[in-house]
Amino acid sequence: VLCMGTGVTHKDFGGKDYEKNLKETRAELKDEKHIGIRSTAERDRLGFGEVIGDPFFSLDVKEVERDDNLVILNVGQSHGNCWGGLEAELNSYMETLKFVKEYIIGKLKKKVIVVSLWNNDNSMTVTAAKYLNCEYVKRIPTVDEILTLFSKSDSVISYKLHAMISALVTNTPVLPIEYNQKTRDVAKDFGIDKYMLK
Numbered sequence: 755v756l757c758m759g760t761g762v763t764h765k766d767f768g769g770k771d772y773e774k775n776l777k778e779t780r781a782e783l784k785d786e787k788h789i790g791i792r793s794t795a796e797r798d799r800l801g802f803g804e805v806i807g808d809p810f811f812s813l814d815v816k817e818v819e820r821d822d823n824l825v826i827l828n829v830g831q832s833h834g835n836c837w838g839g840l841e842a843e844l845n846s847y848m849e850t851l852k853f854v855k856e857y858i859i860g861k862l863k864k865k866v867i868v869v870s871l872w873n874n875d876n877s878m879t880v881t882a883a884k885y886l887n888c889e890y891v892k893r894i895p896t897v898d899e900i901l902t903l904f905s906k907s908d909s910v911i912s913y914k915l916h917a918m919i920s921a922l923v924t925n926t927p928v929l930p931i932e933y934n935q936k937t938r939d940v941a942k943d944f945g946i947d948k949y950m951l952k
Contacts, residue, residue: 792806793807811922825854826904867890918941
């Protein structure tokens with residue numbers, strides 16, 4: 755078995771069998787030659803492995819000209835598997851949309867494109883775009899499309915982990931929303947955890 759960029763769930767999100775499942779995972783992986791972990795905190799939870807980051811970090815990014823007027827908004831859901839549960843998740847969604855509408859679009863006069871990176875988030879993306887009266891990407895973009903769009907943008911507001919990682923890989927300023935511990939784990943390794951909204 756070769757694990758590349760795997761994550762290890764935080765105990766607060768691992769359910770009632772967290773310790774049992776973690777013990778079984780350790781036993782399953784203990785004799786493997788290479789275990790690549792996504793973040794330092796996740797390696798510490800597992801107790802071994804090498805931090806190599808997410809496999810997305812190994813992608814080549816083509817240089818494109820930045821559009822100082824373009825902001826990418828990634829919205830999403832975790833079905834309540836987040837800090838504060840479903841009520842907090844829905845509140846965070848609305849507060850993010852209000853901030854983008856009033857400040858990013860209203861005050862800064864930026865163009866916003868809403869992007870989903872997971873099929874289950876598509877309906878939230880459409881709803882956000884209608885509320886903001888802005889463009890959205892109508893399907894899950896390819897890896898090349900993600901990298902080009904994120905590279906082109908001035909900044910990214912991200913709900914999902916891989917939107918934050920896409921911003922990091924393209925060296926695009928990102929305001930991440932910490933819906934789950936895994937986003938903080940990766941952000942901490944990159945020194946951007948102080949900018950996270952929980």
